Structures are given as C-alpha cells and as structure tokens.
Amino acid sequence: MTFVMGPALLFCPADRPERYQKAAERADAVILDLEDAVAPGDKQRARGAILAQLGSGGEVPELNPSRTIVRINPAGTEEFEKDLHCLAHTPYKTVMLAKAETAEQLRLLEDYHVIALCETAIGVLNAPAIAAEPNVVALMWGAEDLLASLGGTSSRTDAGGYRAVALHARSSVLLAARALGKEAVDAVYVNIPDLAGLSVEAGDAVASGFSSKACIHPSQANVVRSAYEPSESDVAAANSLLQAAARAGTGVFQYNGRMIDGPILKHAEATLRRAGART
Structure with missing residues (x-):
C-alpha cells in the first residue's frame, strides 16, 4: 500500500467516529x-x-487506509502499547508518533510508515537522526508542545507571528526532513476563524518547502489546498521558463531581464509538480 500524503492533512478525534467521513471528504488525508x-x-x-x-x-x-494516519501516544507510555495493540487489528499502516524524541523510538514501529512529530526540545534537536530512520516517511513539528517543553507560555507574539524559537524549530525540522529525503509537514494554525492568516501561513509553507500542512478544522482544508495549487499563470510562467532553458542550452542565461540558473529552474519544476503537470 502506497500512502498518499497530499497538502491538507486533517486531524479528527478518534473518539468521534461520526466525523470520520466528513474529514475524509474534506482533506487529502x-x-x-x-x-x-x-x-x-x-x-x-x-x-x-x-x-x-x-x-x-x-x-x-x-476511510481509505492509503489516506489515513493514526496519531498514537508517545513511545514508552502505557497508552502507546495499547495503541499498537489496537492497530495490529486494522489495515492502517501509517502512524504519527506524538512527541518523537529519539531514533530508538522509531525502531519500535518498524512495521509502520511513521510521521515523526518533533514537538519537544529534544525531538527538534534530534530531528536529523529521527529523519534518517528508514521507516520515517515525514517529519512534522508542533509549536505549543515545544514551548511547553521549554517552560514557555506561547509560541506566537501578540501580533500573531511565531516567536524566534518557534521559527528556529520550524526551520530545523524542515531542513532535517528534506536533507534526508523525507516529506515535511507544517504545524497546525490554531486560530480557526482566521482563514486569511492561515492562507498567508500556508503560502509561506509552500514557498519554504513543506509538502503538507496539518489542519484542525474542516474549514481549513480548502484554504491549505488553495495555497498549494499554483495558478494558471504560475503554471504558464514555469512552462515558459523551462522551454526557454531548453532553447538556451546553457547553464546560465537571461530571461525577461533576470539571470536564470539551476536553482531557479528547480523552482519552476516544483511549481509544475504541485500542479500535477509534466515538463
């Protein structure tokens, strides 16, 4: 079974089965x-x-098992063991490990594909080692649990932006995931009515390299999807740029007054991948 990540991942309380179907209809996973x-x-x-x-x-x-993740309790807890006993009787093979902190914890889940949720100081510091584990398919970071592990009180300033330490953790987890060839999931946006703020943050996640963003309410899923879906003009511009590169046949060339080199072409290729296009 191949797991399909998609850009919008929606949390659903497992004790609310009446919400399962709605969550599946709204989100990619x-x-x-x-x-x-x-x-x-x-x-x-x-x-x-x-x-x-x-x-x-x-x-x-x-629920389609290829589009379903089960977030389990932290390794080493009694609830973790009970969660694994439950999962053994289901077709679900992709789990999210809450408060992942060491590579050794991932080895307890060798029969599963794991999204490691790095949401403590130790977890963020160990993100590269966690990402290196072969059963890890993605890393996600969490802001509020991280600040709690530091003895802080809030991940965001009064203006709504992340504090410096939260931004550092966000970047660290993203870099660790991508350096090891794994997917990267951006943290949830907890201000549910503020869809405009979510749109801005999801747009930044796209531009920064996150492959997905987690949601906590069905209304957020389409906002995240929209942020990840390039516009027709974006797709046209990317195609034109790659066609110009093919005509130029050199490593560096000018296009519309800009110097174009390898990294810029990779940006265009990423746009087409998000659009489901082929170069």
Whole structure:
C-alpha cells in the first residue's frame, strides 16, 4: 500500500467516529487522533471506535487506509502499547508518533510508515537522526508542545507571528526532513476563524518547502489546498521558463531581464509538480 500524503492533512478525534467521513471528504488525508484530541479517560473508547468502523471482513467503509494516519501516544507510555495493540487489528499502516524524541523510538514501529512529530526540545534537536530512520516517511513539528517543553507560555507574539524559537524549530525540522529525503509537514494554525492568516501561513509553507500542512478544522482544508495549487499563470510562467532553458542550452542565461540558473529552474519544476503537470 502506497500512502498518499497530499497538502491538507486533517486531524479528527478518534473518539468521534461520526466525523470520520466528513474529514475524509474534506482533506487529502485524515489523522485519527488518539493523543491530545482525546481525554485520558476516553482513549480506550477511541480505540474501540477505530475498530468498530471496520467491516466484518476487515474492510474500511469510511476511510481509505492509503489516506489515513493514526496519531498514537508517545513511545514508552502505557497508552502507546495499547495503541499498537489496537492497530495490529486494522489495515492502517501509517502512524504519527506524538512527541518523537529519539531514533530508538522509531525502531519500535518498524512495521509502520511513521510521521515523526518533533514537538519537544529534544525531538527538534534530534530531528536529523529521527529523519534518517528508514521507516520515517515525514517529519512534522508542533509549536505549543515545544514551548511547553521549554517552560514557555506561547509560541506566537501578540501580533500573531511565531516567536524566534518557534521559527528556529520550524526551520530545523524542515531542513532535517528534506536533507534526508523525507516529506515535511507544517504545524497546525490554531486560530480557526482566521482563514486569511492561515492562507498567508500556508503560502509561506509552500514557498519554504513543506509538502503538507496539518489542519484542525474542516474549514481549513480548502484554504491549505488553495495555497498549494499554483495558478494558471504560475503554471504558464514555469512552462515558459523551462522551454526557454531548453532553447538556451546553457547553464546560465537571461530571461525577461533576470539571470536564470539551476536553482531557479528547480523552482519552476516544483511549481509544475504541485500542479500535477509534466515538463
């Protein structure tokens, strides 16, 4: 089974099975959350909900396993072990490990494709080693848990932008993921009504190199998708640039008054990949 990441990943509390179908319809992939979205006393019920929506033959009527991620509790906890016991009875093979901190933790999940959520100081510092593990398919970073691990109070300033330490973590996780050839997922935008702010942040995620952005509400998914979808003019400009490069036949050339070299051409190729085009 090949997992399909897509740009918009939507968290769905695992103890709310009535929301599974809506989440699947809105987003490119659903993250069934057994960790922070579920109260401690409801975690067993949440695992039961995941199992209950499987058909008698193990089929999944609502969720496609190739587009479903299960966020499990941190390694070393009793809930982690219970989560793995539950997953062993499902077709889901892609998990998100909450508060991933060491490469050794990833080896406990050797039978799964793992999105490692680096959301503590240790996890961010160890991001390169985590990304190097062969079963890791992506890294994601988390802002609020990170600040909590530092003894801070908020990842953002009063103006709404990330504090310097959060931006450092965001960049560190992105660099680690991409350096090791893995996907990179940007953190959630918690101000749900502020779709304009989400659009700006998602646009920055695209420009910076994140392959996806996580969402916490169905209304956010289309905003993220729109940020990742190049406009017709963007696609036309990228195609024209690559055609000019083919005609030039040199490493560096001028185009519309700009110097064009290898990195600029890679930017154009990335635009076409997002558009689903072929050069």
